[in-house]
Amino acid sequence: xxxxxxxxxxxxxxxxxxxxxxxxxxxxxxxxxxxxxxxxxxxxxxxxxxxxxxxxxxxxxxxxxxxxxxxxxxxxxxxxxxxxxxxxxxxxxxxxxxxxxxxxxxxxxxxxxxxxxxxxxxxxxxxxxxxxxxxxxxxxxxxxxxxxxxxxxxxxxxxxxxxxxxxxxxxxxxxxxxxxxxxxxxxxxxxxxxxxxxxxxxxxxxxxxxxxxxxxxxxxxxxxxxxxxxxxxxxxxxxxxxxxxxxxxxxxxxxxxxxxxxxxxxxxxxxxxxxxxxxxxxxxxxxxxxxxxxxxxxxxxxxxxxxxxxxxxxx
Numbered sequence: 001x002x003x004x005x006x007x008x009x010x011x012x013x014x015x016x017x018x019x020x021x022x023x024x025x026x027x028x029x030x031x032x033x034x035x036x037x038x039x040x041x042x043x044x045x046x047x048x049x050x051x052x053x054x055x056x057x058x059x060x061x062x063x064x065x066x067x068x069x070x071x072x073x074x075x076x077x078x079x080x081x082x083x084x085x086x087x088x089x090x091x092x093x094x095x096x097x098x099x100x101x102x103x104x105x106x107x108x109x110x111x112x113x114x115x116x117x118x119x120x121x122x123x124x125x126x127x128x129x130x131x132x133x134x135x136x137x138x139x140x141x142x143x144x145x146x147x148x149x150x151x152x153x154x155x156x157x158x159x160x161x162x163x164x165x166x167x168x169x170x171x172x173x174x175x176x177x178x179x180x181x182x183x184x185x186x187x188x189x190x191x192x193x194x195x196x197x198x199x200x201x202x203x204x205x206x207x208x209x210x211x212x213x214x215x216x217x218x219x220x221x222x223x224x225x226x227x228x229x230x231x232x233x234x235x236x237x238x239x240x241x242x243x244x245x246x247x248x249x250x251x252x253x254x255x256x257x258x259x260x261x262x263x264x265x266x267x268x269x270x271x272x273x274x275x276x277x278x279x280x281x282x283x284x285x286x287x288x289x290x291x292x293x294x295x296x297x298x299x300x301x302x303x304x305x306x307x308x309x310x311x312x313x314x315x
Contacts, residue, residue: 028056028108029302030283032291034255034267036060037073042084044073044091046295051099053299054106057252057289059113060092061160064123071126077117093130100137100153111289112156113252114180119163128171131156131179138179143172147206156180157210157252169207183210183252188266192220196240204248211244211251214266215278223256223269229277237285245286253282254291261293276301 033050036058050058063072065079072085073092079085086092099109114127131138139155141147149155158165158180165182172178186199193199199217216222218237244251256279258272269275275292279301282290292298 032057032289034291054108057111061115064118116160116164119161121167124167181209185212188214250288252289
């Protein structure tokens, strides 16, 4: 096996390690907390864990309870009988408010990713009301061809349902203010393209500012099919990241697990070490966020970059 752990930093293209933090302001780790909620309960210990660990990008799935006219946190578009769901207004908003009043030195979290499971316009309208009610929290930009971003404590990214993304865009009149921004998802079913430029045919826009890539865009077949990490893999990941940034996007790679979920479920590598190598390589390539379910292990791996444990790639 030609992959080994070395003290070389030759693959480091974007300094995100704690070693670099010591030389300047503290910055959040490039991690996204995938599915940051607990199933079948009304509280949310996973959110508390992610925030305590300093994870920068918090991903929340949202559905819609039409009978109660409420947003529900969970993987379901609509509530299932007998299943408990945290409410957005009572489980997320107060926690964010507390964090904003007593921020971490590194500023985390700076991004809230909403993975829409519902496309109901009523759900999107209610979420927009929450954005407007806390406008001082959220980054914003005018809906216009010239659309500079005013960065505030949290930037909201809309993922998931295309109908929900379109519904929000329809709510904002020309010249109005976006307080959330959409992504484009290159998912598990996307064709593997030899030329990564095929994935990013144009620049970002006032509303489209994020890209989300399943790991299958990096290694053909995704986590379950991944072999040894190679120089070619590192070059491909670096090229994709650099191109996305040059075209005005921030990117999230999802979801990289070592032991969570079924082996052939699309998110799990053969073992923890294979996942850890990809977490480190993603940080080294300058990926904005690598998403996963193993929060504590990811934080430990990336904080420990101060020991220069970067993967050396073979040919």
